[in-house]
Amino acid sequence: MKLEIGDIRIDRIEESCDISNLPHEDFPDATPEALAPYLEWLKPAAIDPATGRIIMPVQTYLVRTRHHTILLDTCVGNHKHHPDMPLWNQRDNYRLLEDIAAAGVRPEDIDFVMCSHLHLDHAGWNTQLIDGRWVPTFPNAKYLFCQEELDFAQEEGRKGDSVYGESVQPVLEAGLGEVVAMDFALDDNIMLEPTPGHTPGHVATHLVSQGKRAVMSGDLIHSPFQLPHPEWSPVYDWDRAMGATTRRRFLESLADTDTLMMSQHFPAPSTGHVFSKGDGFGFRYLGCDMVHG
Numbered sequence: 001m002k003l004e005i006g007d008i009r010i011d012r013i014e015e016s017c018d019i020s021n022l023p024h025e026d027f028p029d030a031t032p033e034a035l036a037p038y039l040e041w042l043k044p045a046a047i048d049p050a051t052g053r054i055i056m057p058v059q060t061y062l063v064r065t066r067h068h069t070i071l072l073d074t075c076v077g078n079h080k081h082h083p084d085m086p087l088w089n090q091r092d093n094y095r096l097l098e099d100i101a102a103a104g105v106r107p108e109d110i111d112f113v114m115c116s117h118l119h120l121d122h123a124g125w126n127t128q129l130i131d132g133r134w135v136p137t138f139p140n141a142k143y144l145f146c147q148e149e150l151d152f153a154q155e156e157g158r159k160g161d162s163v164y165g166e167s168v169q170p171v172l173e174a175g176l177g178e179v180v181a182m183d184f185a186l187d188d189n190i191m192l193e194p195t196p197g198h199t200p201g202h203v204a205t206h207l208v209s210q211g212k213r214a215v216m217s218g219d220l221i222h223s224p225f226q227l228p229h230p231e232w233s234p235v236y237d238w239d240r241a242m243g244a245t246t247r248r249r250f251l252e253s254l255a256d257t258d259t260l261m262m263s264q265h266f267p268a269p270s271t272g273h274v275f276s277k278g279d280g281f282g283f284r285y286l287g288c289d290m291v292h293g
C-alpha cells in the first residue's frame with residue numbers, strides 16, 4: 001500500500017499477519033463481557049470471528065523523502081530466538097526484504113533505520129544471521145536509538161530477552177548506531193515525539209511535508225478496541241498507567257485533525273484518521289469504508 005504525505009512517499013509493507021492471543025490474555029480489562037459491545041465492528045478485521053483472537057499484523061513503513069530513504073520499525077526478522085513466542089521464533093521468511101525490493105529499494109539504499117522501540121517485532125530486521133554472525137541488514141544506514149530505550153533493552157537482555165544481543169548490539173558494534181534524543185528532528189520532514197509507557201524510550205515518528213502530516217504510532221496503541229478504552233493497557237506495557245496516559249494524550253492530539261495515523265498492529269490498511277467519540281475515540285481507515293470505534 002502506497003501513500004503520499006506532501007512529497008513524502010510511504011509504503012506500508014507487511015511482514016506477517018497472524019492470529020494471536022485472546023484479547024483478555026494480553027489486555028486484562030478486555031474481558032469477554034467488556035468487549036461484547038464492540039465485537040460487531042471488531043469482527044472480522046481486528047478479531048478473528050472463528051476463534052475470537054486478535055488479528056495482529058507486523059509491518060514496516062518504508063519512507064522516502066526528497067533526501068532520505070528510511071525504515072520505520074523492522075518487524076520480527078529471521079532466525080531470532082523467542083522461545084516464548086512460537087509464531088515469531090526462528091523465522092525463515094524473506095518476504096519483507098523481497099517486498100521492500102519490489103518497492104524499488106535495496107538494503108544498501110536505506111539511509112536511516114528508526115525503531116519506535118526495541119521489542120522483538122519492531123527491531124528484528126535490524127540484523128540478519130550471515131555465516132553464524134549477526135550483521136546489520138542495512139549496511140549503509142544509520143540506526144537511530146534513544147538512550148532510554150537502549151538502556152531498557154540492555155536491561156531486558158540481562159534478564160534473558162534476545163533482542164538487545166541479536167538485533168541491537170551487533171549494530172552498535174558495527175559502528176552504525178547513533179544515539180538521539182526522544183524529541184529528535186532529523187530534518188523538516190521527520191521528527192520524534194516522546195511517547196513513553198509501552199517502553200521507557202518509546203517514540204512516535206511524525207512525517208510532515210507541504211502542510212500534510214502523518215505519524216507512526218508504534219506500540220503506544222495495539223488494537224482498535226483501545227479506541228473506546230484508551231485505559232486498557234496490555235500486560236506488555238512497561239508502565240501500564242503511563243501507557244494509558246500517553247495513549248489518551250496522543251489520541252486527543254490527533255482526534256478530528258487531518259493528521260494521518262500509521263499504526264503498527266491495527267488490521268490492514270492500518271492507517272487512517274482518529275475522531276472523537278463519547279469519552280473515547282474512533283478510527284476511519286484510509287482508502288476503504290472501514291470504521292472502528
Ligand SMILES: [Zn+2]
Nearest residue numbers: 119121219264
Ligand atoms: Zn509490537
